[in-house]
Amino acid sequence: MAREDYEVVMGLEVHAELSTKTKIFCSCPTKFGAKPNTQVCPICMAMPGTLPTLNEKVVEYAVKAGLATNCEISRNSKNDRKNYFYPDLPKAYQISQYDKPLCEHGYIEIETSKGKKKIGITRIHIEEDAGKLDHDDLSGGALVDLNRAGVPLIEIVSEPDFRSVEEVDSYLKKLKSILEYIEVSDCKMQEGSYRADVNTSIRPIGSQKLGTRTEMKNMNSFRSITRALEYEIGRQVDILDNGGTVEQETLRWDEVSGKTFSMRDKEDAQDYRYFPEPDLVAIKLSEEYIENIRKTLPEMPESRKQRYLNDYKLSEKDAGIITSSKYLSDLFEKAGEICGNYKAVNNWIISDISRILNETEMDPIEIPFDAKQLAKLVTLIDKGTISSSIGKKVLEELFENPRDPEDIIKEKGWIQISDESAIKEIVQKIIEANPQSVTDYKGGKDRALGFLVGQAMKETKGKANPQLLNKLFIEELNK
Amino acid sequence: MDITELTVHELQEKIKNKELTIMQINEAYVNRIKEKEPEVQAFITELTEQGIEQAKQIQNRIDNGEKVGDLAGIPIGIKDIICTKGVKTTCASKMLEKFIAPYDATVMEKINAEEMIDLGKLNMDEFAMGGSTEYSYFKKTRNPWDLSRVPGGSSGGSAAAVSANMVPWALGTDTGGSIRQPAALCGVVGLKPTYGLVSRYGVVAFASSLDQVGVFTKDVQDCAILLNVIAGYDEKDTTSVDVGQKDYTKSLQKDIKGLKIGVPKEFYGEGINSEVKASLETAIAKYKEMGAEVEEFSLDIAKYALATYYIIACAEASSNLGRYDGIRYTYRAPEAKTLKEIYKKSRSEAFGAEVKRRIILGTYVLSSGYYDAYYKKAQQVRTLVMNEFNKAFEKYDVIVTPTSPTTAFKLGSKSNNPMEMYLADICTVSVNIAGLPGISVPCGVDSEGMPIGMQIIGNKFCEETIIKTAYAYEQETKFREKYKPTFKK
Numbered sequence: 001m002a003r004e005d006y007e008v009v010m011g012l013e014v015h016a017e018l019s020t021k022t023k024i025f026c027s028c029p030t031k032f033g034a035k036p037n038t039q040v041c042p043i044c045m046a047m048p049g050t051l052p053t054l055n056e057k058v059v060e061y062a063v064k065a066g067l068a069t070n071c072e073i074s075r076n077s078k079n080d081r082k083n084y085f086y087p088d089l090p091k092a093y094q095i096s097q098y099d100k101p102l103c104e105h106g107y108i109e110i111e112t113s114k115g116k117k118k119i120g121i122t123r124i125h126i127e128e129d130a131g132k133l134d135h136d137d138l139s140g141g142a143l144v145d146l147n148r149a150g151v152p153l154i155e156i157v158s159e160p161d162f163r164s165v166e167e168v169d170s171y172l173k174k175l176k177s178i179l180e181y182i183e184v185s186d187c188k189m190q191e192g193s194y195r196a197d198v199n200t201s202i203r204p205i206g207s208q209k210l211g212t213r214t215e216m217k218n219m220n221s222f223r224s225i226t227r228a229l230e231y232e233i234g235r236q237v238d239i240l241d242n243g244g245t246v247e248q249e250t251l252r253w254d255e256v257s258g259k260t261f262s263m264r265d266k267e268d269a270q271d272y273r274y275f276p277e278p279d280l281v282a283i284k285l286s287e288e289y290i291e292n293i294r295k296t297l298p299e300m301p302e303s304r305k306q307r308y309l310n311d312y313k314l315s316e317k318d319a320g321i322i323t324s325s326k327y328l329s330d331l332f333e334k335a336g337e338i339c340g341n342y343k344a345v346n347n348w349i350i351s352d353i354s355r356i357l358n359e360t361e362m363d364p365i366e367i368p369f370d371a372k373q374l375a376k377l378v379t380l381i382d383k384g385t386i387s388s389s390i391g392k393k394v395l396e397e398l399f400e401n402p403r404d405p406e407d408i409i410k411e412k413g414w415i416q417i418s419d420e421s422a423i424k425e426i427v428q429k430i431i432e433a434n435p436q437s438v439t440d441y442k443g444g445k446d447r448a449l450g451f452l453v454g455q456a457m458k459e460t461k462g463k464a465n466p467q468l469l470n471k472l473f474i475e476e477l478n479k
Numbered sequence: 480m481d482i483t484e485l486t487v488h489e490l491q492e493k494i495k496n497k498e499l500t501i502m503q504i505n506e507a508y509v510n511r512i513k514e515k516e517p518e519v520q521a522f523i524t525e526l527t528e529q530g531i532e533q534a535k536q537i538q539n540r541i542d543n544g545e546k547v548g549d550l551a552g553i554p555i556g557i558k559d560i561i562c563t564k565g566v567k568t569t570c571a572s573k574m575l576e577k578f579i580a581p582y583d584a585t586v587m588e589k590i591n592a593e594e595m596i597d598l599g600k601l602n603m604d605e606f607a608m609g610g611s612t613e614y615s616y617f618k619k620t621r622n623p624w625d626l627s628r629v630p631g632g633s634s635g636g637s638a639a640a641v642s643a644n645m646v647p648w649a650l651g652t653d654t655g656g657s658i659r660q661p662a663a664l665c666g667v668v669g670l671k672p673t674y675g676l677v678s679r680y681g682v683v684a685f686a687s688s689l690d691q692v693g694v695f696t697k698d699v700q701d702c703a704i705l706l707n708v709i710a711g712y713d714e715k716d717t718t719s720v721d722v723g724q725k726d727y728t729k730s731l732q733k734d735i736k737g738l739k740i741g742v743p744k745e746f747y748g749e750g751i752n753s754e755v756k757a758s759l760e761t762a763i764a765k766y767k768e769m770g771a772e773v774e775e776f777s778l779d780i781a782k783y784a785l786a787t788y789y790i791i792a793c794a795e796a797s798s799n800l801g802r803y804d805g806i807r808y809t810y811r812a813p814e815a816k817t818l819k820e821i822y823k824k825s826r827s828e829a830f831g832a833e834v835k836r837r838i839i840l841g842t843y844v845l846s847s848g849y850y851d852a853y854y855k856k857a858q859q860v861r862t863l864v865m866n867e868f869n870k871a872f873e874k875y876d877v878i879v880t881p882t883s884p885t886t887a888f889k890l891g892s893k894s895n896n897p898m899e900m901y902l903a904d905i906c907t908v909s910v911n912i913a914g915l916p917g918i919s920v921p922c923g924v925d926s927e928g929m930p931i932g933m934q935i936i937g938n939k940f941c942e943e944t945i946i947k948t949a950y951a952y953e954q955e956t957k958f959r960e961k962y963k964p965t966f967k968k
Binding site for chain 1: 561562568570575578580581582584679680681682683684686687688714715716717718794795797798801802804806807808818822842845846847850854
């Protein structure tokens with residue numbers, strides 16, 4: 001059978017690190033990138049006799065995430081222990097939630113090329129992250145860094161509602177933007193604070209019975225998720241087509257070889273021996289508590305998008321791109337408000353800024369310059385101080401070493417030449433140097449004008465005012 | 480006058496009247512430890528030198544006219560399961576032989592705030608698992624009344640040290656009877672408070688939903704004084720409960736007229752030694768004489784308590800002891816090369832047989848496929864046990880039972896028979912299962928002169944009632960004036 005003859009069924013487990021200042025069960029800071037084992041205490045190092053105390057912010061953030069994804073919030077929830085041995089798990093159990101998660105039965109709506117679709121959220125629960133192993137190539141051993149041990153996570157489990165890789169991609173982007181909007185996670189994928197496990201199975205179209213699923217663990221870039229899933233679906237199709245059976249296993253995606261590998265064999269099938277965490281009391285939430293959190297929910301991407309369509313007349317597509325990230329959306333609104341030219345800000349974000357983000361695989365939140373600087377760039381172009389082609393160079397400079405665009409153009413000598421006599425001199429010089437183009441132009445070839453303007457721009461390193469340049473060329477050539 | 484014979488409240492009186500100094504007291508205890516420790520073997524870590532130093536400083540401050548607290552300079556012994564900053568906390572295990580906590584348990588902070596002097600860390604069954612202190616990795620503690628017998632367990636070091644006058648009082652922990660049973664076997668007072676009254680922070684966990692810190696003292700008055708020090712809500716232990724500050728010494732009253740005592744017949748039947756039973760009957764008759772209303776009743780569910788206890792305790796222990804993995808502060812098998820070897824060899828070599836037995840039991844009852852039949856069922860029975868006790872406390876102020884089915888047994892007589900050892904807990908475990916307070920007070924001796932303990936169980940957070948019931952009996956019968964440990968060889 002061909003690939004089109006199979007239906008793909010996928011479900012997702014997304015882990016998002018919550019942006020609380022302190023860890024979930026102790027008061028250690030959660031900041032990323034500190035020296036190994038400098039953000040630890042006896043509690044998160046699991047020293048004998050220590051006890052966890054639940055960080056209330058974690059519950060608040062998880063409830064917020066639940067409300068933003070249309071979940072029912074449990075009034076009576078609890079923590080459980082998930083037992084397994086690994087050096088990055090100092091207690092030999094992870095405090096998680098098993099049968100009574102904080103949030104259940106939600107959904108989010110995604111957009112794909114085939115239209116809108118609702119994806120069910122099975123549950124959202126809170127848990128602690130594990131530490132990290134740094135493999136030491138010199139000794140061949142591994143070093144344990146417990147800075148991340150106890151950093152709060154929410155795990156968002158979806159229903160197996162995905163039927164295409166595009167849907168998975170769209171869902172992951174949508175969910176990320178929701179978490180950013182409600183400011184519970186910074187979702188920095190490169191730092192691992194937004195990562196996904198994907199369960200994949202295939203079945204012949206029309207079949208009701210689910211196929212055997214594989215689980216792909218800990219993927220943290222949209223690009224590799226798409227690649228990995230395409231590969232995995234293809235792999236399963238090949239197996240079935242050749243009369244084989246798909247093994248239920250956990251897979252690891254290898255970015256370099258572009259293949260998936262089995263992570264552990266069946267012999268090691270884990271029995272996590274979940275049981276209620278006796279060191280913590282039940283989590284009981286009042287109606288009032290939940291309602292108060294509901295009141296703090298900010299304007300969500302849908303509503304912002306609608307506003308952009310109405311108020312700023314953005315295209316559906318542009319408004320979609322900008323509102324997909326709270327950071328981009330905030331940048332758009334702030335810069336637009338400062339410079340007054342929303343359309344121009346929109347164009348910068350959609351074209352050049354998005355291109356650079358793509359090329360550098362940067363997350364919008366990592367954009368180094370602020371709205372004020374972007375607004376200044378727009379204003380400088382609007383005032384004619386620089387041309388838009390200089391503007392692009394200024395933008396690149398803003399990514400490199402952000403500072404006031406006015407200072408950038410002064411430093412770099414990029415101020416536009418708008419002095420008519422100076423430009424006229426250049427125009428005459430270019431005309432003299434290119435007699436053939438002059439003849440072509442006079443012979444009716446309009447393209448020759450473009451060439452001449454280009455030469456003049458080159459001569460002035462792009463600084464000549466393009467409108468003025470055009471006007472003076474036409475005047476001179478028609479003399 | 481033998482200073483080490485005195486209770487703490489007697490010491491306080493003599494300090495106040497300038498009959499004794501802090502130095503004299505501590506020197507007397509340090510000498511007593513020197514004299515008796517070789518035969519009793521109660522200490523894992525002696526802190527006598529530091530203790531004398533600390534006593535000197537306090538004495539100096541007093542001599543300079545400084546006012547110090549009522550308990551400043553009073554010696555104490557600490558079960559080696561309670562973390563003490565800068566001093567080894569071994570849990571009597573090879574696994575933690577070299578572990579030095581960089582923090583104090585909350586109860587230790589309270590002891591230190593009173594400027595009490597910790598004279599040493601006391602022996603116990605490894606990770607508090609056992610009823611004889613024979614499962615200590617380091618040594619076997621002897622019963623001061625007969626050195627061929629066990630002191631009980633798991634807090635056997637604490638009980639023996641108090642009984643042998645090596646410390647005036649001590650802290651222990653009680654998960655299934657580990658304070659009350661050794662207190663009974665060593666002829667001292669032992670109190671396990673209500674679950675949640677005392678912080679568990681810094682107390683190495685055995686079974687988190689059952690563990691509770693409590694006290695060993697020479698008499699009930701000292702028990703109330705020390706409970707005043709350690710009780711109280713702790714934000715570092717979210718299972719601790721804020722019941723407000725109480726003064727338990729206010730409960731030291733002799734009048735118990737009209738007190739309603741329930742006597743559950745299941746605790747006087749099969750498996751209970753006849754001399755123990757007879758002694759309890761005499762004690763109950765005494766209560767009647769003193770004006771209490773005594774009624775026999777049935778606590779039928781109690782027969783399931785032991786099985787329930789071993790399932791829950793082992794399940795929690797199997798998880799709590801996972802952290803001793805050979806990676807950080809524990810023993811690591813020297814020849815282990817791979818990760819799996821580190822786990823397997825370190826845990827195989829450093830845990831004793833009883834600890835391994837319970838880890839295996841606990842792992843089994845939590846396994847998928849068995850969870851419902853064991854752990855879940857045990858939790859359901861636990862609820863029933865609580866309900867039965869609740870019903871009983873609608874009728875009675877206290878429940879009186881033997882603390883231990885027998886008096887102290889000979890070393891080695893049960894250590895190879897786990898089932899028989901587990902039965903030693905039969906009178907005490909239901910109290911932990913229900914989270915209730917229980918106190919053991921001496922109520923007589925058997926024909927061989929070994930002490931017998933009476934357990935008085937109260938409703939949740941009704942420590943006042945059991946202290947009062949115990950105090951009234953103690954004042955009436957004066958056990959300490961009649962019997963003393965003989966260090967029989």
